[in-house]
Amino acid sequence: MDSPSRDEIPPGTLDLLILKTLDREGSLHGFQIADSIQTTSQDILQVEEGSLYPALQRMLIKGWLTGQWGKTPENRRARYYRLTPEGRKKLQLELSRYERVSAAIVRVLQLA
Numbered sequence: 405m406d407s408p409s410r411d412e413i414p415p416g417t418l419d420l421l422i423l424k425t426l427d428r429e430g431s432l433h434g435f436q437i438a439d440s441i442q443t444t445s446q447d448i449l450q451v452e453e454g455s456l457y458p459a460l461q462r463m464l465i466k467g468w469l470t471g472q473w474g475k476t477p478e479n480r481r482a483r484y485y486r487l488t489p490e491g492r493k494k495l496q497l498e499l500s501r502y503e504r505v506s507a508a509i510v511r512v513l514q515l516a
Contacts, residue, residue: 410447410448410449410450413449413451413455417502418451418455418456418459419459419462419463419468419494419498420495420498420499420502421441421449421451422437422441422456422459422460422463423463423468423487423491423494423495423498424495424499425437425440425441425444426469426485426486426487426491427487427492427495430486431472431484431485431486432484432485433474433476433482433483433484433485434453434456434457434460434482434483434485435482437451437456437460437485438450438451438453438456460485463485463491464485466490466494467488467490467491468487468488468490468491468494469485469486469487469488469491470485470486470488471483471484471485471486472484472486
């Protein structure tokens with residue numbers, strides 16, 4: 405059951421959140437990405453494993469990320485993801501789109 409304090413991530417924004425998290429924090433493994441999004445959103449957004457890993461795989465295939473296997477501080481094997489130059493371009497494009505759509509939604513909502 406969903407916690408009343410958490411909201412679903414709006415469709416189409418997961419890639420943007422992942423790209424921005426990696427842009428801000430550098431190389432992270434999947435759990436760290438999900439945790440960072442949750443923490444940064446003050447526990448409002450929660451990324452489910454069933455959404456995160458397919459998104460990361462899709463971004464690897466598109467060339468937006470690279471993945472390298474390594475060890476976590478707990479000595480567990482994990483794939484660490486990092487933005488590529490193409491990923492940085494995609495991030496800028498997605499940020500521009502998000503800001504444009506968000507501003508349009510605000511305009512509609514402000515009409516009395």
